[in-house]
Amino acid sequence: MADTLLAGGTTVAGAVARGRDALAGAGCDTPRLDAELLLAEVLGVGRERLVLDRDSPLSAQARERYERLLARRELREPVAYILGRKEFRRITLEVDSRVLIPRPETELLVEVALGLPAGARVADVGTGSGAVALALKDERPDLVVRGLEVDPSALDVARANAARLELEVEFACSDLLDDGRYDAVLANLPYVAEGATLAPEIAHYEPPRALFAGADGLEVLRRLVTVSTSLAPPPGLVALEIGPEQAAEVSRLLRDAGSRAVTVRRDLAGHERVVAASW
Numbered sequence: 087m088a089d090t091l092l093a094g095g096t097t098v099a100g101a102v103a104r105g106r107d108a109l110a111g112a113g114c115d116t117p118r119l120d121a122e123l124l125l126a127e128v129l130g131v132g133r134e135r136l137v138l139d140r141d142s143p144l145s146a147q148a149r150e151r152y153e154r155l156l157a158r159r160e161l162r163e164p165v166a167y168i169l170g171r172k173e174f175r176r177i178t179l180e181v182d183s184r185v186l187i188p189r190p191e192t193e194l195l196v197e198v199a200l201g202l203p204a205g206a207r208v209a210d211v212g213t214g215s216g217a218v219a220l221a222l223k224d225e226r227p228d229l230v231v232r233g234l235e236v237d238p239s240a241l242d243v244a245r246a247n248a249a250r251l252e253l254e255v256e257f258a259c260s261d262l263l264d265d266g267r268y269d270a271v272l273a274n275l276p277y278v279a280e281g282a283t284l285a286p287e288i289a290h291y292e293p294p295r296a297l298f299a300g301a302d303g304l305e306v307l308r309r310l311v312t313v314s315t316s317l318a319p320p321p322g323l324v325a326l327e328i329g330p331e332q333a334a335e336v337s338r339l340l341r342d343a344g345s346r347a348v349t350v351r352r353d354l355a356g357h358e359r360v361v362a363a364s365w
C-alpha cells in the first residue's frame with residue numbers, strides 16, 4: 087500500500103522505484119511512467135529532472151503528498167484526473183470527472199479538419215473538455231468553431247478551457263446539432279456498446295454519458311448521421327470518430343445518406359478511427 091511505501095531518507099530514485107512497484111501491484115499498465123508523473127508533479131519539475139536529481143532526498147512534505155497521489159492511482163484513478171490536466175495536440179486542457187479525458191487517437195479528427203477552406207464554420211459535436219474544438223481553433227484561427235454538448239457540467243469545463251487558453255470558440259448546450267449553419271461537422275461521440283468490459287480507469291471514473299451508446303455503441307452516431315445529412319445543404323464534411331469494428335457500418339450510413347466520397351482514416355496504432363464523408 088502507498089502509505090507504507092515511503093520511509094524516511096527516501097531519494098527521488100527510491101521514491102520512483104517504490105511507486106512503480108506499488109502501481110504495478112495495483113495492475114496499472116504503465117507503473118513507472120505514472121509514478122514519475124506523480125512525483126514530478128509533487129516536486130514541481132519536469133519528468134526529465136527526476137533522472138538528474140535521482141539521489142536528492144525528498145522532504146517529509148513531498149513524501150506525504152506523493153503518497154496521497156499514489157494512493158489515488160492505486161485505486162486506478164486516471165493520472166490525468168489526478169494531475170487535473172491532459173495534453174492534446176499543441177494545447178493543455180484542464181480535465182476532471184465531468185469530462186472524458188481526451189485521447190491521443192482523437193487528434194486525428196483535428197488533423198482531418200485542418201484541410202478545410204478558410205473561414206469554414208465547424209461544429210464539434212459532443213465537445214466534452216472542448217479538446218477538438220479548441221485544438222482546431224488553435225491551429226486554424228481563421229475557422230469559426232462551435233462546440234456543442236448535451237451535458238451542462240462538461241460545458242463548464244470546455245468554457246473554462248477556452249477562457250484560459252484565450253481561444254475564441256463558442257460553446258452551446260445541445261442534443262447533437264443546434265440550428266447553426268455548418269460547413270463541417272466533427273464528432274467524437276460515445277461509441278461503446280452497453281455492457282462492454284472496460285478498464286477500471288474508464289469504468290469507475292469517466293462519465294458514462296461520454297462512453298455508452300446503446301446495444302451496438304452506434305445509437306448516438308446513427309442519430310448524428312441522420313440529423314447532419316438531412317440539413318439542406320448537407321455540410322461539406324462530416325468526420326466521425328469510431329470504435330473498433332464500426333467503420334463498415336458508419337461508412338454505409340454515410341453513403342446511404344448521399345455522400346459522394348467516404349474515407350476511413352487509421353490512427354497511429356493502425357486502427358480504423360475516423361470516417362470522413364464529403365458532399
Ligand SMILES: C[S@@+](CC[C@H](N)C(=O)[O-])C[C@H]1O[C@@H](n2cnc3c(N)ncnc32)[C@H](O)[C@@H]1O
Pocket residue numbers: 185186187188189192211212213214215216217218234235236237240260261262273274275276277295296297306
Ligand atoms: C467520447 S466523449 C468525447 C469528448 C471530446 N469530444 C473528446 O474527444 O475528448 C463524448 C461527449 O459527447 C457528449 N454527448 C453524449 N451524447 C450527446 C448528445 N446527444 N449531444 C451532444 N453531446 C453528447 C458527452 O457528454 C461527452 O462529453
